[in-house]
Amino acid sequence: MDPQQLRDMKRALGRRLAELRTRRGLTQDDLGRLVHSNRSTVGNVEVGRQVSDRVFWVQCELLLKAGGELISGYDEYRAGEIQHREEKAQAARHARWGAVLDHRTxxxxxxxxxxxxxxxxxxxxxxxxxxxxxxxxxxxxxxxxxxxxxxxxxxxxxxxxxxxxxxxxxxxxxxxxxxxxxxxxxxxxxxxxxxxxxxxxxxxxxxxxxxxxxxxxxxxxxxxxxxxxxxxxxxxxxxxxxxxxxAGEAGNPMIQAWVLAQEAHAHYYSANLRDAVEAARHAQEIAGHKASAGTALAAAIEARTHAATGRREETRAALGRAEDRLSRLEGEALSASAFGYSEAQLRFHEENAYTRLGDVCAALAAQERALELCSPGDYTDWALTRLDRATCLTTTGDASDALDTLAETIGSLEGAKRQGIIAERARSVLDALPPTQRSSSTAQDLRALLIQPHKRGVVL
Known part of the structure; x- marks a missing residue:
């Protein structure tokens, strides 16, 4: 799989989208609005400049009634892209191994x-x-x-x-x-x-x-x-x-803070809330007054942990610290990476904290901003934010809309991507629905998709 083949596949997929859109009498602006995107994205996709994510193609598939053609074309392109990337990575790995180890076999x-x-x-x-x-x-x-x-x-x-x-x-x-x-x-x-x-x-x-x-x-x-x-x-x-x-052996406080933030995250999802707060605070203390992606993440995880136990003041104080550290980041520290921390990530953590607190107005506002900023390929934060929105809709009595949001979210994800913490969160949203929605055929179909056995003691 060479780059030219990938470019040809991308252009062919874009041309087919343009044909189907035109046949339906839609402008690029119309299509962008209907699939929760924008005109420039549709235009870039149709000329082969970009390919967007699977959610975009699922929505186009359903709207344009493409008979599976768009999804299969997208999946074929992504499979080729993965193959090409892995071939390049393997070649680079062999080259790097030889350079670093003096070409020893x-x-x-x-x-x-x-x-x-x-x-x-x-x-x-x-x-x-x-x-x-x-x-x-x-x-x-x-x-x-x-x-x-x-x-x-x-x-x-x-x-x-x-x-x-x-x-x-x-x-x-x-x-x-x-x-x-x-x-x-x-x-x-x-x-x-x-x-x-x-x-x-x-x-x-x-x-x-x-x-x-x-x-x-x-x-x-x-x-x-x-x-x-x-x-x-x-x-x-x-x-x-x-x-x-x-990190301790390396003696680098910024790396130590980042690792501790990851540990806090793991404790949070394991329902070890006291340990999560301890690791998050340690991460912030070890870096002193210096702002870093790790300390911003740690403060945000501390906020979510406090929210899980209903501590409103502590939640807001930790969110304030996360905002402060984010405001002082620059360059690579703001990149879309596990080693960076951006406003998109903060708004996701913020909306989840407010959802956990039951502060629906604040949660919905943060969700809007999080979804607006979320990069197209970041399926984890995108899905979890939408699942939190379904929780808020259930709380406000809009259970039918909550079920629709849940179905759209899970249905847009490939099988492997709707497992793990996404599946756990989706099941908890289903369980919180009123009996009418919980027993509906849509809910039953969703449970069949979420095949991973339920685990107790998970903080979502």
């Missing part, structure tokens, strides 16, 4: 889970997360890697070659968390962590070791984040602790 036997093609997922082991069962299951082997990394982090002094390239790799992983599937993320991050562990074990210089352990902390935090999303809370918390160990 690493044999298959150097790691029980390394193959010539990269990371090969093992069979699902007993006790793995139900959400992970719907992915290519690699959680147990990733956990073996975590234990091995723990043992390696303290083994000391590698030359500095390639460290900047490794920094770029980690930055790319951070950006990919916004729209890349959890299956692909787990594969890529775990594969690169194997190589990073090898570098740490080769006894680099003291300065290189600090940078490498800082990178190990960031990669561990990314795994914590991804595992949280698929609702494997136990593994997420273990990786958070590994990240904390690595």
């Amino acid at each position: 690493i044999t298959e036997a150097s790691s029980p889970i390394r193959t010539r093609g990269g990371y090969e997922p093992p069979a699902l082991a007993a006790g793995s997360s139900p959400a992970a069962a719907n992915l290519v299951p690699i959680i147990d082997e990733v956990d073996d890697l975590r234990r091995s990394l723990n043992a390696t982090l303290t083994s000391g002094p590698i030359n500095d070659a390639g460290l900047d390239e490794w920094g770029k790799v980690i930055t790319r992983h951070g950006r990919a968390t916004r729209d890349r599937s959890t299956e692909a993320l787990l594969r890529d991050i775990a594969g690169d962590l194997i190589e990073l562990k090898e570098l740490i074990s080769r006894r680099p210089s003291a300065s290189a070791l600090r940078r490498l352990t800082g990178m190990a902390a960031q990669m561990s935090g990314l795994l914590c984040l991804v595992l949280c999303r698929i609702d494997d809370k136990t593994s997420a918390l273990r990786w958070a602790r590994t990240g904390r160990l690595a």
Whole structure:
């Protein structure tokens, strides 16, 4: 799959959209408004300048009655894009490995889970997360890697070659968390962590070791984040602790604060609310008065945790701290990445906190802003915000609209994307509906889609 093929597929898909839109007598502005987008997006899609996300194509498919043509075309394009990206990533990984390790040959036997093609997922082991069962299951082997990394982090002094390239790799992983599937993320991050562990074990210089352990902390935090999303809370918390160990070895307060924020997030979704507040506050304290993406995130997670226990004043105070830290961020710290924090992310955290408090007016206002700012590919925050809106609609007595919002949201997501914390949240919204809506055929169909078994003790 080469770039020209992808461009041709994108243009063909855009031309077909334009044909179907014209046949229905709609302008680009009409279509944009009807699918909750805008004219410029429709225009860019139709000329092949962009492709937008699956939600856009699902809505166009239904509106234009395309008979599955638009969705299949979009899915085919995305499959080609993923194939192309993975081929490039594999080539880059081989090039980076040779540059950093002085072109030494690493044999298959150097790691029980390394193959010539990269990371090969093992069979699902007993006790793995139900959400992970719907992915290519690699959680147990990733956990073996975590234990091995723990043992390696303290083994000391590698030359500095390639460290900047490794920094770029980690930055790319951070950006990919916004729209890349959890299956692909787990594969890529775990594969690169194997190589990073090898570098740490080769006894680099003291300065290189600090940078490498800082990178190990960031990669561990990314795994914590991804595992949280698929609702494997136990593994997420273990990786958070590994990240904390690595960040401590690196001696970088900003990385420590960011890892602690990820740990707070994992505690929050595990219903360990006291631990979530403690980790979030520790993240803010360890960075002092310096603003960073980690401290802004930590303050926002603290606000959501207080909201879960009904502490209104503490919630508003923590949101204020998050606003303050966000206002002082600049450059990459504001990027759409796991290592950045933007207004879109803050409005998502804010609306969730107000939803938890039952402050419907404030929640709806924050939801409007969060959905306006949410990037097209950021399906997790988009879906959770809409599910919070369904909760608010139920609270105000608009249960039919709540069920419609829930159905539109879940129906717009591919199977793998509606698992984990999204599925948990959707089930809780269904359970809160009045009996009439809860027993409707639409609700029953939704329950059939949300096939992951319910787990108790989850804070949503």
